[in-house]
Amino acid sequence: MLVFRWICAAVLSVSLLGPRLMADAATAHPSGIEGIDYRGTGCPEGSVAANLAPDAQTMTLIFSAFAVDTSTRSGRPMRKVCVINIAMGTEPGWQFTLFGVNVRGYANIQSGAVGVQQVLHSFGQGSGQAIGRQQLIGPFDNNFSSYSELPLAAAEWSPCDSGRHRRFHLRTSITVRPRLGFRDSDGEQDDGGKGPNFPYGYMTIDSIDGGMVQQYQVGWRRCTGR
């Protein structure tokens, strides 16, 4: 099990930055990211660099091995996943409202193949609900990025009247496969990965940024009736 303790990193950052920032962090934001861990085929131990802002509002994860390459398997489909578990903390009388996720990567997809990048969230067990999906149809050779938002206030997850610690999961995946209905050189339809020479694709996620959406100060809000 791979665990990265943000709290230690945050404490370290704050101690480097001095008491001024510590005071800022304590007074400016009633809620923030308290801890994070991750696991999955896309984020094995030692392959991720992580950074949390001193005010605990935003995080960056950078990946070394979150990539699929179907050229090494005759074009047969390939998929990788990283599940990020995020622990949130908030002051009494506040609730979370909106969490934004930026995914950045690169894809090199041959004609006839497709790359799919997806972000799902869940508050407990289970596969979760999609908040972002991007399909790259070959030929494609470029960087890609996506932004999606997770509304937290609407969920039972962020109630006004219970404990102050909450946890949710972001499940990010990349898949490269032949396009459905793809016909190979002899004109035969083959969309199940049975043929020997499908078009190839390479897809990678370079980084994921996540945090409270701050433009309108709606990352968290004061509970009414208190």
Next chain:
Amino acid sequence: MSIRRCLKLLTVSMPMAFASYGGSALADVPSYVRIVGITYAGSGCPAGTVGNNVSPDFQAFTLLFDQYQALAGPGVSFSQKRKNCQVNVSMDIPSGWSYTLFTVDTRGYVSLQPGVRAMEQSSYYFQGQSLTGRQQTIVYGPTDRNYQATDQLTLENQVWSPCGAVRSLNINTEVRVDNSAAPNNQGMMTVDSIDGHFKLIYGLRWRRCG
């Protein structure tokens, strides 16, 4: 971060900032700036393959890569054709200042047979933001030489850190080699010509909030 909060920070910090300048009020640098941490990951810089050095004034840093190279040729897998390294730089800056990247010098080696193309690209963004600045250098084969790509960010692609919040700077560098126009030919782009190191020198640029 809201305008209101930024203004509040300005009100509080600007007199202090001016005071700390003393006789050098014209210098467009805040009273203190420090690089406090560097982390990195990417297909071109797995853990343990990067050396880094921060300058004595904490405003510039150098990274040395051991195995950062992209290859293309017959039988070469797709994952070899593009390598990247994303660097996350944590800064300590006074309230009321914002910063952006100024120049990036990327040095390396490129060897391409006819019809093969290579590219070096740097993308910049601040932690948690969608806005991304980008610069690239393209090289066409045949060629066999060292190269230096200097990215001088212009006003159009400058990405500034948000006012009133400390956000780290992300620099995603990548090299790609493309032989799709000449599938039987080979190419490599590396930043490891003679001494086996890929070298990046970064400089940071500042402005006041407001």
